[in-house]
Amino acid sequence: MSAERFITIFEWFILVYFLLVNAVYLFLTVLAFFRIRRYMRRHRIADGGLSLYRGFYKPISIVVPAYNEEVSIVDSVESILLLNYPEFEVVVVNDGSTDETFDRLRGHFSLVEITLDADWLKERNEIRSIWTSRTHKVMVVNKVNGGKASALNTGINVARYPLVCNIDADSILDRNALLMIARPFLEDNRVIASGGIVRVANSCDVYKGEVREARFPRSALAGFQVVEYLRAFLMGRIGWDALNGLFIISGAFGLFDKAALKLAGGYAEDSVGEDMELVVRMHRFFRSRGEDKRITFIPDPVCWTEVPESFRQLGRQRDRWQRGLMDALWRHRVMIFNPRYGAAGLFVYPYFFFIEMLGPLVELGGYLLIPIFYGFGVLDASFFIAYLLFAFFIGGLITLFSVLLEEMSFRKYRRPGDLIRLLLFSLVETFLFRPLTVLWRVKGMVKYLFGSRSWGKMQRKGFAGGGGDRENF
Numbered sequence: 288m289s290a291e292r293f294i295t296i297f298e299w300f301i302l303v304y305f306l307l308v309n310a311v312y313l314f315l316t317v318l319a320f321f322r323i324r325r326y327m328r329r330h331r332i333a334d335g336g337l338s339l340y341r342g343f344y345k346p347i348s349i350v351v352p353a354y355n356e357e358v359s360i361v362d363s364v365e366s367i368l369l370l371n372y373p374e375f376e377v378v379v380v381n382d383g384s385t386d387e388t389f390d391r392l393r394g395h396f397s398l399v400e401i402t403l404d405a406d407w408l409k410e411r412n413e414i415r416s417i418w419t420s421r422t423h424k425v426m427v428v429n430k431v432n433g434g435k436a437s438a439l440n441t442g443i444n445v446a447r448y449p450l451v452c453n454i455d456a457d458s459i460l461d462r463n464a465l466l467m468i469a470r471p472f473l474e475d476n477r478v479i480a481s482g483g484i485v486r487v488a489n490s491c492d493v494y495k496g497e498v499r500e501a502r503f504p505r506s507a508l509a510g511f512q513v514v515e516y517l518r519a520f521l522m523g524r525i526g527w528d529a530l531n532g533l534f535i536i537s538g539a540f541g542l543f544d545k546a547a548l549k550l551a552g553g554y555a556e557d558s559v560g561e562d563m564e565l566v567v568r569m570h571r572f573f574r575s576r577g578e579d580k581r582i583t584f585i586p587d588p589v590c591w592t593e594v595p596e597s598f599r600q601l602g603r604q605r606d607r608w609q610r611g612l613m614d615a616l617w618r619h620r621v622m623i624f625n626p627r628y629g630a631a632g633l634f635v636y637p638y639f640f641f642i643e644m645l646g647p648l649v650e651l652g653g654y655l656l657i658p659i660f661y662g663f664g665v666l667d668a669s670f671f672i673a674y675l676l677f678a679f680f681i682g683g684l685i686t687l688f689s690v691l692l693e694e695m696s697f698r699k700y701r702r703p704g705d706l707i708r709l710l711l712f713s714l715v716e717t718f719l720f721r722p723l724t725v726l727w728r729v730k731g732m733v734k735y736l737f738g739s740r741s742w743g744k745m746q747r748k749g750f751a752g753g754g755g756d757r758e759n760f
Contacts, residue, residue, distance in 0.1 A: 322528065343473065350380065363458060368423055370462060376448065379428070380430060392425075413437070428441055453542075460590050468585050471581075479573070480536055483541075487512055489506060511712055586696070
């Protein structure tokens with residue numbers, strides 16, 4: 288094949304790829320638009336939601352895995368205890384922390400050690416002790432470090448209630464978040480899991496475990512993540528939910544039917560992407576049994592989380608996310624284009640395989656080679672303009688529309704200055720931030736192929752400032 292022929296094929300491949308990606312994004316955005324409008328008409332809770340339950344509800348066990356979370360663990364648990372919900376308990380699983388995570392919990396919540404007489408506990412040698420609060424409905428399990436999935440599985444086994452809500456220790460929930468994320472379980476007995484939107488907490492006004500006012504981050508890197516999160520949750524979660532093909536419930540905030548979760552095998556303790564792997568496995572497991580189950584997404588309940596503000600930490604996170612994606616897809620590769628698994632097999636799995644998993648390689652090739660070819664005069668100006676249009680401008684407009692739709696519906700940012708910055712960041716995110724994430728994701732692909740399964744380290748400032756290092760789950 289001549290060099291000229293190769294370049295022509297490459298040009299059109301890149302152009303068709305970006306056209307296809309943007310067409311899928313637009314399709315998901317349109318689905319999300321109608322989904323949100325219907326949700327707003329039918330499900331907004333104006334009175335806090337307590338009157339809707341009238342004694343009919345399912346109690347919830349909130350499992351909080353924690354490793355070296357001394358900076359934010361008390362604020363996080365206090366935030367949970369303030370939630371509006373008729374009955375719930377908090378189970379903190381201290382996964383072998385080497386800092387003062389447990390000491391701060393013991394001092395603040397007046398913990399006393401207890402003994403649980405349960406058969407499964409006799410086989411769990413990694414559990415060191417179990418503590419309960421004298422003043423709050425809080426339980427703390429101390430265990431040997433085994434990773435996030437191990438901590439979650441331990442908490443699920445300790446949990447007493449039929450619904451299990453798993454949240455990260457560095458997260459803060461809106462007051463009515465549990466009421467809204469639990470609603471699908473009451474409305475449809477087919478629901479076995481539901482997720483909610485995760486928002487960026489950096490620079491927000493947080494007081495006593497509550498986000499009093501949403502503020503756009505002062506850090507530019509965190510600002511780009513605000514845009515990215517809004518787009519991802521709007522298109523990637525709400526859009527696929529409309530087809531009953533939701534593949535991801537964020538590990539930061541998800542609610543599960545405990546019996547269904549345990550029946551499917553719990554969290555895979557050898558996966559770096561245990562949250563996605565579990566959801567994909569639940570789709571596969573119940574479809575294989577011929578059971579009509581639903582895994583759904585609610586656009587309103589909000590979980591606030593701290594995101595990385597350094598290139599190094601963010602790169603590690605995106606590297607790990609990509610490895611987790613590849614791991615989940617490889618384990619369940621039997622689903623691809625398989626009608627047995629419905630929309631999840633026919634549409635969602637191929638999307639994640641060809642666009643989310645392999646896409647970074649294609650995008651990186653376009654970012655590097657197209658400008659080089661144009662600079663050497665190999666490409667004509669019309670093709671180069673078409674590439675910029677499909678690769679950046681159309682994607683940027685879809686992102687802007689997504690952010691506008693979300694903000695018009697839920698109006699979290701009240702300050703005019705914050706709204707202006709949000710819109711500006713939406714316009715340039717595709718040009719300035721997305722290429723960086725592509726580089727990190729390609730790095731993650733390479734590391735996965737060479738067998739890397741580590742989580743890496745993350746640094747947290749905490750919602751009230753301060754600092755500290757923690758081994759990210």
